[in-house]
Amino acid sequence: MRYLPLNSEDRSEMLARIGVDSIDALFSSIPEANRLSRDLDLPLRRSEMETQRLLAAMAAKNMPAGSAPFFIGAGAYKHHIPASVDHLIQRSEFLTSYTPYQPEISQGTLQAIFEFQTQVAALTAMDVANASMYDGSTATMEAVLMAHRVTKRRKAVLSGGLHPHYAEVVRTVSKMTDNDALSLPPDVFAAEDLAAEVDEETSCVVVQTPDAFGNLRDLSALAAACKEHGALLIAVFTEAISLGLVKPPGAMGADIVVGEGQSIGNGLNFGGPYVGLFATRQKYLRQMPGRLCGETVDADGRRGFVLTLSTREQHIKRDKATSSICTNAGLCCLAFTMHLTLLGEAGLRQLARVNHANAVDLAGRFAQIYGVEVLNRSFFNEFTVRVPGPAAEIVEHLAQKGILGGVPASRLWPGEDLDDLMIVASSEINTDEDRAAFASALRGIA
Amino acid sequence: MSNLRYTKDHEYIRLEPDGAVVGITDFAQSQLGDVVFVELPVVGAVLAEGAEAAVVESVKAASGVNAPASGEVIGVNSALEEKPALVNEEPNGSGWFFKLKLSDPSELDALMDEEAYEAFVKTIA
Amino acid sequence: MNRPEHPISSAGTGRPRSFTSNRGLCQEEGLIFEIGRPDVSGVDIDEPAPFEMRLGGLEREEPIGLPGLSEPEAMRHYVRLSQKNYSIDAGLYPLGSCTMKHNPRLNESMARLPGFGDIHPLQPESTVAGALELIAELSRWLMEMTGMPAVAMSPKAGAHGEACGMMAIKAAIAARGESATRRIVLVPESAHGTNPASAALVGFATRTVPCGPDGRVDLAALKSLLGPDVAAIMLTNPNTCGLFESDIVAIAEAMHAVGAYFYCDGANFNAIVGKTRPGDLGVDAMHINLHKTFSTPHGGGGPGAGPVVLSARLAPFAPVPFLREGESGLRLVEHVEADSQSFGRMAAFHGQMGMFVRALSYMMSHGADGLRQASEDAVLSANYIRASLSDLMTQPFGDQPCMHEVLFDDAWLKPTGLSTLDFAKAMIDEGYHPMTIYFPLVAHGAMLIEPTESESKASLDLFIATLRDLAFSAFDGAFDRFVGAPYHAPRRRLDETRAARNPILKWSAPTQDV
Incomplete structure (x- = not known):
């Protein structure tokens, strides 16, 4: 096993130094009846390559934020990290x-x-x-x-x-x-x-x-x-x-x-x-x-x-x-x-300005879509919109069109009659094209 | 008879004309090490015998200082807030914690005198 | 007060002084507040197109006070800082109860796959099927290894897992209508401090169970504390003295007989994977420190991850979120449903996903056979150290086989006049991180050594030889080697009293002297 440095010769020598004849002797404080008498019902060891293949296959079933125009926030935000x-x-x-x-x-x-x-x-x-x-x-x-x-x-x-x-x-x-x-x-x-x-x-x-x-x-x-x-x-x-x-x-x-x-x-x-x-x-x-x-x-x-x-x-x-x-x-x-040290005061202020600017731009685009209403009087890089119909369905539609477009308020506050609200974030990662694609897709659905 | 009495938790209580002064013993401060912080009771607090009245902390330990007898807190040594090291330097003098007006001085009879306390310390040191 | 660096005294060292305070590769480094400037940035950000602010008049006007560094300056700053840290990659790290094992780098690269590292917790579920599959798969491994039927994945660390288990117990007691009467949690005196703190967080009162002469819970004393007011026991097994609690089944039965629950602290699970299963022994809840047994990096103090396995009796009370297998595959249950007994939510979102990926990568790499071999090697290595030092160093509970860590006390050091701390600091000069010291409290001047399975025999032999050399030095009265130590670390002993008496917890600009 690639992570275990001891080989069987080492183990024998170590047992001899300890003065016992088997590894089980070291587990003698676990009463016999309480020991697991079978192998765990789990797969056996795998090479790095095999493990990687299996995990990569699982990862491939997910849609990464970086693969789509991305506007989800609500407590976790995608930003560029140096x-x-x-x-x-x-x-x-x-x-x-x-x-x-x-x-x-x-x-x-x-x-x-x-x-x-x-x-x-x-x-x-x-x-x-x-x-x-x-x-x-x-x-x-x-x-x-x-x-x-x-x-x-x-x-x-x-x-x-x-x-x-x-x-x-x-x-x-x-x-x-x-x-x-x-x-x-x-x-x-x-x-x-x-x-x-x-x-x-x-x-x-x-x-x-x-x-x-x-x-x-x-x-x-x-x-x-x-x-x-x-x-x-x-x-x-x-x-x-x-x-x-x-x-x-x-x-x-x-x-x-x-x-x-x-x-x-x-x-x-x-x-x-x-x-x-x-x-x-x-x-x-x-x-x-x-x-x-x-x-x-x-x-x-x-x-x-x-x-x-x-x-x-x-x-x-x-x-x-x-x-x-x-x-x-x-x-x-x-x-x-x-x-934060890489950003410094000037960088953080500028980054925050870009976030706000992008969100203002997106809100402006949404304001022009019939049936969609931006509800906030003030915001930083995230705001709430009222959409015509259940936001959960709209978000699902958007995902099918390759846009990760926001969080339906009903997912966070179920049963509170907020079904037609969607919370949308826009950060420095969004390009003009991303925002245009989002607005256009929403117009198509709404 | 001496005016000093000791508890098994290493507090001393010393009767003075204007009240009973409470602190921790030299043995207690040596066990605790450098005192870095002291929390004192508020003046006017009424304490039952054995109630936690103050807290004394070193870098690696925190321990309560209990009222050796029942009474009202009539003074605290606020110098400790600025200079907790006084507890190490002069535990029996300027490192005192608070002063009580005893409600039942006879409670002191149950505590150890100097000789008994010294013997007690020898059993645990 | 912030002090500028000044040259190290060369007096007595026989070496010339250093103008920079540097010593070859060991370089001094100022604070970012001393070397950075607010107008410098290591990130290029374009000016946005003109726009109208919508901040509602809440714009930040005052300077923030953040220095910036360009990328080369930042690299140098943090690389220099890193060089002042000891690490498992650089040497044996025998911290008992912490399981400082090798952190495979495959795990790091898997956690950084965009499909795991770059997905949002509130993306539509249809876009995260693989993430749910990974959590389900990790759960399956944890349940099989522990023999428990359920697992709560959201706790963020070991102590958070303890709180989770105690909350499930509290909810179960409430469901029985016994909240008012069942309020005591028993904690052995050798327990981690987090145990009583977690019990207190959940509103229980704690009572201490004494340790017997063999270093294990005194079963008779435990039974004498039992009654209808007892909610649970929190017991670490193997315990913090490095010993398996052989009476564990009797303890579980005694707890259950009075209607109480058995919480097991799983910090030491690395000793028993594949050898015995807590679920088969009567445990009701146990947290698993993924950063210990399953090699997710300790990272200088976190992040951890502490999933909690639960017995059938406690499973209904598990927190949200959890996964449910439905006709259309796995679903996330994020809210407490109307007919549910779940005690609620412990943290935002779904748990430490980044740690889940790493832990599963470790498990899949080892497999059932490798996991058991790792536990056996960990126990073998600890016993090898015990057997190689027991003629010099004393053990508080006699010389008996230990599990994955071996506990010494300071009785053997007493005649030398040196303390456990002195001995530990001298190890630093030999290039070792000291073992855990002064814990557990049941051993005087405790030294708890956990080598883990990651050390070669040559590495163990050198470690043993070093400790023997130090011990002989102590016996010979070579005081200087200990009381002034460390001499060769980036810093000598630090004045903790000064730090606590006058706390300086952030940098502030030096005031101009008049």
Whole structure:
């Protein structure tokens, strides 16, 4: 077997050194009756070539985003990732290292995390950011639990513009812990009055911008209302590129900012692995979940980095920890920081402008199609359109015509009477031809 | 009789004219290592004997500091928030944690005196 | 405070000082905030055609504060950083409980096939049939290896899998109408910290089960804790002392007899693949760390993936999404259906697909025979290390065969005055990543060594010889080799106290001194 260096001669010598005559003797602590007495009912070993052939055949049954004009978003976005990013994250020293528990021989990972934390704090306009969470949805759940710890209250108010998967993750954990999670109905037009829901029992309000329908929201008034009642404002985003062009949550009074970082540096991967971003105010630092990397010096006085404030974490505080999370999103976090470093301030701003420009162009084309209506007053690179007929069928039709054209709202909010809505994203990857093809196909169907 | 008493969790309590001062013992700080963070109770909190009143953390450990006897918190050593190292440097002096107005001073009778505590430490060291 | 680099002191080293702070191939590297500039970019993006903004007046006006690097600068920055990391590709990585095995590169290339890496989680299902097939196939392998009838694929990591299993248990208890009374989860003292933390996350209270003199759960003590208030036990098997819990069937029966569930932490599954199956032993739920047993890369701390296999009793409570085999093929069930007992959703989308591809690629490469051989080799290698060091180093529970990892304590080091930490740091100078230290808590000054099946005999022999040499050095009182170590790493020992007392968690521009 190509991955196993020991041969039968090695094995015999090793057994002799150990002083047993068979490998089974080493498994003697498993009672005889509990051992598997047959072979696993699975195929035998395969060569690299055979394995590759079988997996490639499975992959060939899928329609890659890059093979078609592509306009799907709703929490995961296709962007161009510089070739150097994938090359760099595959370096052995990044790919095959563990959590930086021995900082003297992990400075590469640690410095990259320190840079990542600084970038995320800057992007969100917050004081501190952690070394990342699993993804945006679990980061949101963790933010709600953190707000409960800070406020010692138990009720979260979830905006109807919050990605429904995120809301469901919060509701699942709330149900388990007997906390309240009040979900407002789907809010297509960003018209809900969240401030009116905040009272003295409210721990936090969770609101997304750009929201799940693409609307941009000014959080300033809501932040004031939260402050007045002693509740925390949790701002969520699923499209990190938007922060290059849109006013950041930290500048609008958010107490905790969480989001999905996939769109910077990370591919679609059918939904994972992604990277959750988590930032907050300095005063809440000790209630934060997740790893933190901090600056210090070594015995020779040279600058270096370590994991710090670990007493918050599960390996020390166990059942009293701020979270059960053990890992961060390692390589995905690394890809994020690399891509953002390549972009830089100027590049990110320009990329965000191109995204917005492309979405504005697409919305303009849709506005000219009879029966199709763009519902957003404001948006970044994603918006919602009303189509004549069930959006799920239209999306299927489009796919048959070779266009991956959007997400039917009914897939995210079933049973909420949103069947004729479709959420559409356009990023820098779309050419004029792509957008023209989409508009023309939609005109043909609608 | 001395005005110092000790718990099995390595807190000391020292009776002073204006209240009972609580901290962790020299043995406790040496076991913990460099103290990096201290969380203190709020003044006015009423604590039952044995209730967790404060938290003391080193790089690799976090441990609760309990009220050795019941009472109301009438003062805290906020210098520790800026300089937690005081717990290591002077655990019995400037590294104190909080001050209690005892509700039942007779509870102290159940605690160890200096000699008993020293013997106790020898059994676990 | 951000400190500029300054030359390393050459005092006492007998070597000339370095002007750059570099030492040959070991190059110092500043932060991107020190070497980058906001107007530089490594990505070319054209100016869009004139258009009218539709941001609703919410444009970002203030500078963000992000430096940029051109591509050559970025390559150099990250390559230099990478060279300060230890990695499995560079050397033996004996971190106990972490299973640092070889990461086959076939897996990486398979995960990057556009048909897997470049598909959106919300594409029409008709365009992702192959992705659903892959998830179903991986599920089949996991269920057969564990002997369990169901698997929840969405948990994002081991700890997330633990939370998944505990949520399924909580939902099952609620369905029996016992939520108010059944609130205790038993956790052995040797458990990973994630176990009690996950139980607490789901709203359970935890109680500790003591460990017996042989390093295994004390069955009598466990039974004395059982009652109608107990929801579950969370037990790692093989446990964190590297030992198989031989009483596992009795433990499962005792739990079931009082109406409680058996959660098994599958972190150490690499020891037993093809040798025994948790499902045949009475386990109700177990997470599988695809990044341990099934070789998906650890990546400096993630991403992980933690599918959870479930018994028939817990399967109805599994989270969404899951796959259902229908007349028209596989379908994704993304929402809790009206008549369903599913406890809900744990994360957006469908799980760590990128990790699924890698894990399946590993499994298909090994096959049933290779998987069992890998487990046998992992156990053989750990025992080889045990047998080769047991005359020098002490084991907390006596010299007995271990599974895939061997646990030593610090009793043997005591007379030398050195600590486990000193010994570990000296290993760094010898070119090794230290073993897991100070875990599990049941062993004083624990050193937990897991070589995995990926090491050749020559590699194991050199590792053993190195540890023996270090041990003799310690016995001989060669203090300097330990207390100042590491000397040869990119950094000497770092001041963790300073980092925690005055946390500096991001770069800030140096203030001008007056």
